[in-house]
Amino acid sequence: MPDALRFSAQVAAVPIGSAYRDHVLLGERFRDSRLWREWMAPQDMFGGMASRVLDVDGSFWIFDVQRGRRQEAFDATEFALFERFAGVMRRVTMLHQQLDGVSIEREMARRALDQLSLAVIIVDRAMRFAYANAAGDDLLADPASPLGLRGGRLSARAASEQNGLKDLVAKASALIGAQGQMLLRARSGEARDVSLCVTPLSAAYALPGRTSDVMIVARPLEPAGGGLAAARQMFDLTEAEARLALGLASGLSLTEVAQQQGIRMTTARTHLARVFWKTGTRQQSQVAALLRAAELPVRRR
Helix, strand or coil: CHHHHHHHHHHHCCCCCCEEEHHHHHCHHHHHCHHHHHHHHHHCCCEEEEEEEEEECCEEEEEEEEECCCCCCCCHHHHHHHHHHHHHHHHHHHHHHHHHHHHHHHHHHHHHHHCECCEEEEECCCCEEEEECHHHHHHHHCCCCCEEEECCEEEECCHHHHHHHHHHHHHHHHCCCCCEEEEECCCCCCCCCEEEEEEECCCCCCCCCCCCCEEEEEEECCCCCCCHHHHHHHHCCCHHHHHHHHHHHCCCCHHHHHHHHCCCHHHHHHHHHHHHHHHCCCCHHHHHHHHHHHCCCECCC
């Protein structure tokens, strides 16, 4: 280790990208060291040219070319060629380091998206599927879901809703900032309605040649009783008020909530007035948005 540390310190003093001959830099004492006798000589490393190509947090990487004991030493022309090549290796190393960083960032972003309970789906202008996070995969793979894939293209399972979905994707693909929302109704009692937001994918995140891709954020709506306890605790609602508020959050109108819960419209309006007062809202849509946003969209494991 003393030999290795001493010679490493000499190499570390060479500017990044500069070429050197090891026997010139390290001196004749290098051939007397244990490092050379026990590591380099057994590998027939008798004359080398090297360059330090990367230095990160005190550690460095060397690009090294060696010749054996029975080979001719590198001449001046070969050393000049190595100096040019060392510069190329330096640029390649820097590029590789940058790409590694980008790969790590993309992997972290992908894992973060997979933690969301919100489904994130990316399609092109023709509705061809490009990407989905974990929640999106689950949504598209569920045969009871009102949204799925058909022939590799995104499709609303109800024919009556397909044209509306296509129109939203077409507008978002053609117009910067064009966003649209729609509600896809479940076809069975076991499934849930799905709320969609369709928006252009920012050019900063688009892949080359895919500047017209569209991002769809989808969320299956919870049944009215799904967050009853949470709604009561957060806003000090009675059970009846919480049921009405959650009914509105599930996408139902006040009339539909009253019918579903078997109460009169006058009673429903009274509950709604109290919900407005306790939540600090003034419109049914605000109540729905507040309850949907109250829970962080993180997937349950």
